[in-house]
Amino acid sequence: MPEPPLSGRERESRLLDAFVQMADTLVDHYDIVDVLHELVSHCVRLLDTAAAGLLMSDQRGSLQVLACSTEQTRVLELYQIQTSEGPCWDCVHSGTPVSVADLATASDRWPRFAPRAASEGFTAVYALPMRLRRETIGALNLFRRQRNPVSDRDLQTAQALADTATIGILHERAIRRSEVLTEQLQVALHNRVLIEQAKGVLAQAGTLGMDQAFEALRGYGRRRGTRLSDVAQQLVTGAISPDTVLTDRYRSDSRN
Incomplete structure (x- = not known):
């Protein structure tokens, strides 16, 4: 059964805990895959979304699925990579958010992804860039089953959570230099397998x-x-x- 909706005070408290946890995790040595799973889990627990997934660049121009809230979502994220279309794909390549409040209107934009996502019961999708200045390293995807749009507040919160993870990852890259970071990401991809x-x-x-x-x-x-x-x-x-x-x-x- 779905959890009952949070009161305003409960939501605020859990959001604070989420940001503290994300920040604490990224201060020292951390497991990228686990951190990103925390990110998608926070989005589902605290925001008005049914599922969440995350794609990241492998530093060679290819996207990889690194975290998803459900197996169903993982399959959809893989489908975006296979077909080179969808909200996360567009978001990573443009570096800007993608919002589609009604998937029924997106068939021309994503002729393969839109009907596939709709067949899984999703009615809306949103993708937020994991970006710092000019560098986009991935995108956070939010899936929704209700027909009313996600609130601006929830999208801002999701973006802030994604930004927290992005800053930590890119800070680590700056410390270890690009060749070490490539190895780190490859280890993360190996761990994903x-x-x-x-x-x-x-x-x-x-x-x-x-x-x-x-x-x-x-x-x-x-x-x-x-x-x-x-x-x-x-x-x-x-x-x-x-x-x-x-x-x-x-x-x-x-x-x-």
């Missing part, structure tokens, strides 16, 4: 949906203070078994 493999292992072992498998994987790591990518590698290489992660998930659920 590991995470997808680990999700598949858990989904098959526990007869879970991919979203449930990801939450089980992430929850296991957080309860132990272990990075998401490290847990994924342990699972894929057999250092921990799927049963260990699944049993931990069931115990956690029973306590909540």
